[in-house]
Amino acid sequence: MASLTHPFDPDTLYELDGDGNIKISNGSKTGIFTRKGQYISGDIKQADPQLCVWVGNNPGDAMQQMSEGGTSITAKRT
Amino acid sequence: MAEAYKDLDPATMPRSPGLTYQDLLDTDSHDVPDVLRLQSPKDMGVREYPVTRYTTREWHDREVEHLWKKVWQMACREEEIPLPGDHMRYDIAGMSFLVVRTDAGDIKAFPNACLHRGRMLKEFDGNATELRCAFHGFAWHLDGSFCDIPADWDFAHVDKSTFNLPELPVATWEGFVFINPDQNCAPFDDFIKDLDEQFQRWKPATLYKAAHVAKVMPCNWKIAQEAFCEAYHVNGTHPQILRSLGDVNSQVDIWENCARVITPGGTSSPLLDYEVSDQEALRANLDLPHDADVPEIPEGMNLRQYLAERSRENLRPVAGTRVDEYCDAELVDSIDYTLFPNFHPWGAFNGINYRFRPNGNDHRSAIMECIMLAPYEGERPPPAPVVWLEEDQSWSSALGFLGKVFDQDAFNMPRVQEGLESTYQTGVVLSGYQESKVRWLHHKLTEWVGE
Numbered sequence A: 001m002a003s004l005t006h007p008f009d010p011d012t013l014y015e016l017d018g019d020g021n022i023k024i025s026n027g028s029k030t031g032i033f034t035r036k037g038q039y040i041s042g043d044i045k046q047a048d049p050q051l052c053v054w055v056g057n058n059p060g061d062a063m064q065q066m067s068e069g070g071t072s073i074t075a076k077r078t
Numbered sequence B: 001m002a003e004a005y006k007d008l009d010p011a012t013m014p015r016s017p018g019l020t021y022q023d024l025l026d027t028d029s030h031d032v033p034d035v036l037r038l039q040s041p042k043d044m045g046v047r048e049y050p051v052t053r054y055t056t057r058e059w060h061d062r063e064v065e066h067l068w069k070k071v072w073q074m075a076c077r078e079e080e081i082p083l084p085g086d087h088m089r090y091d092i093a094g095m096s097f098l099v100v101r102t103d104a105g106d107i108k109a110f111p112n113a114c115l116h117r118g119r120m121l122k123e124f125d126g127n128a129t130e131l132r133c134a135f136h137g138f139a140w141h142l143d144g145s146f147c148d149i150p151a152d153w154d155f156a157h158v159d160k161s162t163f164n165l166p167e168l169p170v171a172t173w174e175g176f177v178f179i180n181p182d183q184n185c186a187p188f189d190d191f192i193k194d195l196d197e198q199f200q201r202w203k204p205a206t207l208y209k210a211a212h213v214a215k216v217m218p219c220n221w222k223i224a225q226e227a228f229c230e231a232y233h234v235n236g237t238h239p240q241i242l243r244s245l246g247d248v249n250s251q252v253d254i255w256e257n258c259a260r261v262i263t264p265g266g267t268s269s270p271l272l273d274y275e276v277s278d279q280e281a282l283r284a285n286l287d288l289p290h291d292a293d294v295p296e297i298p299e300g301m302n303l304r305q306y307l308a309e310r311s312r313e314n315l316r317p318v319a320g321t322r323v324d325e326y327c328d329a330e331l332v333d334s335i336d337y338t339l340f341p342n343f344h345p346w347g348a349f350n351g352i353n354y355r356f357r358p359n360g361n362d363h364r365s366a367i368m369e370c371i372m373l374a375p376y377e378g379e380r381p382p383p384a385p386v387v388w389l390e391e392d393q394s395w396s397s398a399l400g401f402l403g404k405v406f407d408q409d410a411f412n413m414p415r416v417q418e419g420l421e422s423t424y425q426t427g428v429v430l431s432g433y434q435e436s437k438v439r440w441l442h443h444k445l446t447e448w449v450g451e
């Protein structure tokens, strides 16, 4: 399962949790984020979205939902 | 005419602290080819380029008229149309062209349109003995010369001796087929000269098309393309690789019609304020979990040499003893060339090629393609067909590790489009050196399209 510490913050670990979300931990603090870096719960409130994208991107993993509508742009305003 | 750019002196120009790319080449375990020793940094000025280049239909329409209808562009690989009658459709900005292998074995290109009432001649790639229209049956030989009109007594007014498909300029380079929609265009040799000189050693013609993946990206084609034209974005977009990538010590070289960014692998980013051990750099390079065992680097080898050796042994079964001539840099670094306006062959041996273009006439979506070339032993394997990813399919599902990296770039693209449509800025701010390839692209666009 993918996991790594943030190169700019080596005490902070990013890993995939059992629910398909990203768990971030630093000492006794944790936070749970979506695979796009949106906050879900916990006392760590901010994440690097690109590391969430990276750790959550596991080709072949049935839980993977890269799209979630987020790769599209909104309809063009006139 | 856009203002000319000036030479910079590599010894005195502003650049990142830490090792230069040329310093790293000095540690190579093999002879370094001259092409990697070239340096061509340019002072491209500090101007901003208009946001409207990405956001307006008006700019897109001018691009179509002054760029896409005029410029040489990569249409396909020669190996995709090996036999007489093989044909491929190449579409750009609402126009469709047909690239055909003739009976004589040469390659011709025509507008993909019947000379009767204009129906597209071939909707799908394939093989045909003649180019016959599906509407009323008008037909042309594979070389574009007139062949047949059913009930031709009713077309006595058409001069059959000149009723041929209009021919477009075609050229080949290293196994790639280029066409130009402009019948009076400048010679291909002038267009390709700079790039051709750089690729003498690498010869992509000797490789075969091992994979081809395409996807419609929700952004202007230049937003997609420019995401691959600098390594400055690595700190924000690909932080996971900073322990093993010299992002801001990339070397950027600009020539007249091509440019390159070389980003060294197996060395850590100067942006990290701590010493990275070779083991931790290797962990990042191999994308191993934080608590997994990392292979030992043999005594007497540095990380770049070790990574190069691994790559040599991976390639050896298909590339043979050629691998022993490849220097470490050729096996470890990202040597990303761009041929104006939209073709990106990587140098050396990893075989990556990108192409970016507008998605039809939509200035807010683009077609991004990755074509992987690979060495082979014996008979040339058949070229891989293009795989089109759906909107909800990730690049990683088709390209594995490389695709994971693209997915991070793709994560930005629609957000850049939306940001540029929301910004109060009139221009895009670019760095002086690291983003000078993006400056070069816009400088060329100014020449072709105008302000």
Ligand code: FES
Residues within 6 Å of the ligand: B236
């Ligand atoms: S930091 Fe480059 S677009 Fe925001």
Ligand SMILES: [Fe+2]
Residues within 6 Å of the ligand: B227, B228, B233, B237, B238, B405, B409
């Ligand atoms: Fe990138």
